[in-house]
Amino acid sequence: MRYNPKAIEAKWQKRWLETKTYEPKLKSAKKPVRQAHAKPFYNLMMFPYPSAEGLHVGNVYAFTGSDIYGRFQRMRGNDVFEPIGLDGFGIHSENYALKIGKHPAKQAKVSEKNFYRQLSQIGNGFAWREHLETYDPDYYKWTQWIFVQMFKKGLAYRKKAKVNWCPSCLTVLADEQVIQGRCERCETEVVKRDLEQWFFKITDYAERLLENLKTIDWSPKVKIAQAAWIGKSEGAELEFPVVTSDKRQETSIKVFTTRPDTLFGATYMVLAPEHPLIENLKLKIKNWEEVEDYIKKSAKKSEIERTAETKEKTGVELEGVKAVNPANQEEIPVFIADYVLASYGTGAIMAVPAHDQRDFAFAQKFNLSVWRVIRKKEAPIKSYLMGAKDVSDKELATLGISIIKKTSDGDRKIIVPKTKLSEYENLVSKKMTPGFWNEYIGEEAVFIFKHKDGSLERLTLTPETEKRIDKLAADFVGEGWSKSSVWKWLAENDWYADLIIHTDPGFLENSGKFDGLESEEAKWEITKFVGGEKKTQYRLRDWLISRQRYWGPPIPLVFCENCADKVRNQESRLRRSFGGQAGIRNIFNKGELENPGWIAVPEKDLPVKLPFVKNFRPTGTGQSPLASVKSFYETKCPKCGKTARRETDVSDTFLDSAWYYLRYPSIGMKNSKIKIKNDNGKYKIVEIPWSSEVTKKWLPVEMYIGGAEHSVLHLLYSRFLTMVFHDWGLLDFGEPFTTFRAHGLVIKDGAKMSKSKGNIVNPDDYIKAYGADALRLYLMFMGPFQDGGDFRDSGIAGLTRFLNRVWKFFSEKSKVKNQKLKIQAESQNLERILHRTVKKVTADIESLRYNTAISSLMMLLNEFEAAPDAVSLEGQKIFLKLLAPFAPHMTEELWSHLKEKGSIHKSAWPVFDPRLIREETFELVVQVNGKMRGKILLPQGVSQADAEKAAKTDPRLRSMLGGIATRKVIFVPGRLINFVI
């Protein structure tokens, strides 16, 4: 009988479904015991979005890797729950529908069928009963319910802001969906638009999102990405008084800085063009027209335009206005420039050009003073060259000096004639004289000065001196300096900021009484000195949740003019009669009070169904297609009954996927009703979207495997919502996924797969040609699961060959009924290899090193084939069990050939016997001076003396070791012996 994957796979897929092999008893599973082997094991993989023609091979890769882990845990005796569903709502599915000219609702049905067909063929142990689709009203009812709760608790708010707008997808996007200034989905350049939108207050959770990272077992790169995205900075808020030309103080500018230690070096200030203070100072600004013009221009720029030309800074000085440096009372100019972001910190900065790249670039362009206030700690070159802390003018002269003048055709070096040296000495002595600037920048012997006409000159060293330094530099090599790095550091040819300024902390100078203090200490001393305040800033912004598209859950809110008035009036009344808290809070919830006129759709009226609309195309007007559907938006206010208008935007797809893992185990269960505290302090019994009983047993997710591209999207949002639910008392855990592992990327023939390149791998083709088992095996064998791999058609042949050999071996073996062991020695040897393989495969699966697990199974098969008669029935069973997670169909078939009852996938995972692994003898590696010179077979646990003797008497080694005195002998028991002679 030949191996026929097609027939076998179809047969077992059908039987597994019939016998519910992969459906754990969700209710009766035992209470989880954390760690090692939790009985109920929630094995989750990221559900796919059915956007393209079918399942991508990248999905198959991820799902196979996740399934192997699940099957392994099942064989270890755990109840494994491995659900799957479709993330079918959202832009990606809608864009696909648009592309092929079909209505998304209709296309969803087609994709659903196709995806589920494909998913049932890849050999995963899915719990099919608990599947879900995000566009199912039974599901999005609860997505909307979550939105309503967020609103009621004041975690959803509406705000007009500059938001990311994708001109191709015709909708706004969250910050997380903008990758390098481009739309995450279509890679179109994102522009800024002023729109009123719904946001979720994820920033309230910034600190916890960051802090909790320490408690979860996730792939480090994902944690790092999240920490960077949250972007915590500790610094200070400092206030700079603003004075006008008549020296009268007008107002003040608040800045946030992480480097208050550089305050004495602040030589100008910059406001973001959107800073509200500019409008207030309008009358005092002498060049208002110019300023206004700049504001308008920068408003039009896209994010990419604003950030692309990093070197070319733009800005306008606010003439007639000066700021006062609170540290030294110097009057400094104030600018507006778009390199300062309105959305971070206070939207204003103090500029310290000597110690910040951007400020330096700006200062160069606008001829502003550069004042160094931080000195580097160590200066090996300088102290070597000069033998002193400061470079003296004389030293300079004796070294010889040349200038590089910047000319139109690049830098040109001119050796300075001796007669001109006095001029330089003059310059050097006029440290920080207005119009001139010279620096011992960092500790480099590089000097730049500025002429009155603004041209820059740089002093460097003559060729003779270069030679001398070269010699000196050679002495430094080995003290943490390579020759090239000494040179790079000393004499790089360009003169841009990266060479001249240094941004590291160090020791203060030119800072009055703070001179000599170390940066870290000086920071807080100076903050105190000027009456500033310690402050923490996060880079994270609130989650923009509304989308101007059709294919998503409508945001379950209603706008009512009448209620808007009520809220506003009540508020002003409350303000007048202080203390009158209670009344209004019983009528309106927090969200309604904070967003006057917006009323939550009552829970009993959910879902707000997405109507079937023929023209579902995005409009581009800043409104969703639903805004033109009268029957949808016309409604009555649920609060007062007057005419009201529904919100016509839908919510972000990532809201759907932020909680799906909570829903799976509760599908088909009764939702729980629990008592929760409302924002007005009263308790209320509410129905929640899951069964608390089942959730307690199965959650949080034990193992989650998915792509790292979701590091700051899905994985961040899920954590946020879980924390929120925890705070509301809906969940008894605050982190959704105990363990998360990011799998690698599959590429094809060394390149990323893309439709335009035509190198897309369609899993259907490969399953048809080779079977799912071979495809699974090949995908996992390509490389370490967490690194991804390069898919090459030629590679799959090797795994097909392997499977054929397994089949052949077991087919022929099963004919031999008499399992009499012919050769004792061989069978002992085999047993040892067998148990070693058990150990290796077990450890490899635990750490997702599937490639090496498969390779050791190949080696075991090689051994089996070399001595087929010595392979016991037990050995055959163990082999099949080890292979079962990788090739579930074939192993199940061969298992049944061995007349085993029940599924191999529910059989017990083999355990190795440590005693059987140990060998009685081992090969001792003999080294001479660290070089391998031979091996000798010795009994396990041999003493050093015996090993030495054996090595010295070994005929092949004798010539090398005989008679020569050894200086030292290193003996590593069980491994090697090294003779140093």
Added chain:
RNA sequence: GCCUCCGUGGCGGAAUCGGCAGACGCGCACGGCUUAGGACCGUGUGGGGAAACUCGUGCAGGUUCAAAUCCUGCCGGAGGCACCA
């Protein structure tokens, strides 16, 4: 620019703790079986050398009896962040 990860045969990769570099597979070569082979089986396969041996894990150094592995600097690649003060 900053952060993270990674550089090993013709290719994918192995070496999990600093202890035999190149497991396993692909490819290739030769041989067998075959009417035939893009099927199957066997043997070989990092470079140099007839061999003893020697060189060899991106490059240059360092630590060590011993380095692919640790340290320093450079070069190259991938990913993340990107005017975040």
